[in-house]
Amino acid sequence: MKLKVPVPQAFDSTEGWQEALPWVPEDATGRPYAAASGAGVVALLKKQGSSYILEARDEATGALRFGSKPWHPPKPQEITGKAVVETPGVETVRQDGREYLAVWAQGTDSGDALSKPQQVVEVDIYPVDTSGASASPAHVVQVPVDTYSGVARARDGGAGLLVSTDSGDESVSVDMRTGHLKHYPNTTKLGEPTCGAIACVTSEVKALTARGPVLANSVGGFGVPGVWNSSRVVPHGASTHDYEQYKSTAHFAVSGHLVASWTAADNGDDIWAVHNAETGRVEASTRCSPSDLSEGDTPSALSLNGRYLLAGPLAFDLTSGKGYCFAGSKASRQILLLSADDDGQAYGVAQGDDTAAGAPVAVSLSTGHPKPLAHGAQPPFLSLRTVGAFSPPADGPGVLFAFLRRQ
Template identity: 40%
Template sequence: MRTTRAALAVILAGVLVAGCGADGDGGPDKSGAGRGEGAHGSLAKLTVPAAYDSGRGWDQVLDWVPEDAAADPVATDGETVAYLVRSGDGYAVQARDGATGEVRWTGAPYRTPPMAPDAPGAVEIPGVGIVRQGGRTYVVVWATGERTGDALGKSEDVVQVGIYPADASGGSVAPLHRVSVTVDTQESAVEVRDSGAGLLIMWRDAGHHSAALDMESGKVTRYDDAAALIPGCESTTCLDSRAVAVTVKGPVINGAQGGMGVPDGWRGEDVAPEGVEAGRTFVSGEQNGTLTGVHDGRFVARWRQAGDSGASVRSAHDLADGRLLASTACEEDGQEPELPPAASPNGAYLAQGTVLFDVKAGKGLCLAGDETRRSVRIGAVSDSGTAYGVTYPESSARSVVELDASTGSPKVLPEGTLLPAATLDGAALFTQRENGTGLRLSVRLEK
């Protein structure tokens, strides 16, 4: 799923200003050609990487987004930028042409379910993403809340999802499907992400649970006992396994003690890169290979390297058949929180955290630190193979860096340079918190 997350640069925001400037009207207009939300004015003054023109592009400010929001409601597939604006007592999805800033369509009002009073975590706001399935692209919006019970039924936690065609036009576009998925938020927050063949909702309640949502039909398939799907696997080995992605042949299961695969399809030991421990090699029953992220029909995995070094191998694969696309040895400190994968709009490059893959050339690059060098975590990569990231850990002064995938040599950018939250076809998306007054989304074109 093409969605920006608040991890490296934190994403999102709001006042349309295409070219030199445009008026704002406080929200989308009824025709779908709205000019955005917030004050009008010229383009925000930004310090951006040298490949981008700070004077060409457009801005959008969303003044409703709270300062402590858990994530930012914006997504891009490299061509379209979709985000949420306020609409009456709810929200509306708005989609713009990434290059011109022209509003392509605005959705009908989306009303979120009421927030459960005891839900854990930071402030929840609706999320938005872009998902591809069956050759078609969809914009999805979701929110977690509580479906109120009645005299006979109890209240229950739900994730409410609206599915829109990305190629829609006009105003008040109705969703193709409105779906509510029953979940439980007592033990953990709910995670919504690209399944590889639709949308995947994941949560924990006395074990791992997943629900796959089909974009075409709106059908929900639940995986409440992933261990039962693994043929011939002992319960002690498979207990607490979880469905982490979906293919046309079924779900991809991550084993609780390692190992991954599709029960009626590919197996991790058959698609493992060279130099890793494959299969069941430990007395404890551990297997090797863990899927760590999915992006547009491909996934990234982590493996234990063969031998006693304790190092890892990272790899990129095709989700449908598990086919290996690229790999690299990469020893990590084990304390790095996992980030969603990022990819170039043309699909030639795929990154997650400290690894960057050139999937066309079949090469991988490790950017993990060592005794003398800090790690670099990739947040975005362009079609030309220029990657942008930040140094890690964040406890020390953070620097924005860029590097060429062909050389792998990071270059620190001048202080104050913004990290692209995502790359588009011929542009980049930048986001800034507005000091308690919302979020600013800025697209700047390549020179």
């Protein structure tokens, strides 16, 4: 290690490896890293001239597992002569028990003799057990998107890669094994009983399951059409008065789990619940009134053993069914949680204000009590089996990642 990073006691600041990505701008739209925890791999997207290289490295040692051939993403869309600042990203997708790495970017393809250039999201798919220093992707797919459809997002949908844009006109799933696409227009209906009780106008795909997409109705309600419906899996303490049981909001998905909010029966703080995406079953819940949690901007994580789920200021124990709210109060600051160990030790940042900077904290999810970390210590943004991932200040442009061994 060239750099000694102040970290929590669970990690060794002198043992590990680091990597700088100087090309990453402050307003990057794609995430330049991903972790395939089952294989013990960290994937980093590096830039080489005008092209990019995907490097899959051993999480413990930093040794190269495989590298990709240089990749030229589609040309960024231009509006009135100015290129939209959109950056490529990497996602880990778990499908049918296998892990894949998906490198993606939005832009304009080159067209050909018969086809005009069009807006696309290009996705290059690599099984995580790919080998070689200059490997080719197993599949290269292009997802057509409307011109000026806004910033695209690609994420693990739970049973394939899920691609969507700001416009919300449709969502597209990518089968990682075959590269096949499936389109879900926003007019796809959630179905009964929600559509019989309240209006069903447009919907958005929040996750993918083996039995179909999880749809979130624009005016409330969510579920897998013909399989399960949120009105039948109301968490304890949520209102079922009049039509309230049909008006729940699914905010986003985390590794096969849905984070949703419900109106409380006593009109107090909302009920926030985690639902299993395959069945709709309530796995944990808590009362909370956090500030807006937007998909893509809210940090979220699942511990490696699948027990603890984090979503911004919310934390859930999916084994005990208990949830915690760290949204802050008149006396306490809101905490945004970043990562959680298998033993329930979570890390995050207590938000600052005009008079105080944000402070790193550790939170025990067995007690729900937060504690400040030592002055200057950094919280891990990823909690992996053998290391924690940290992002200390970079000496220059871009970002710096340090992967430090557990004690």
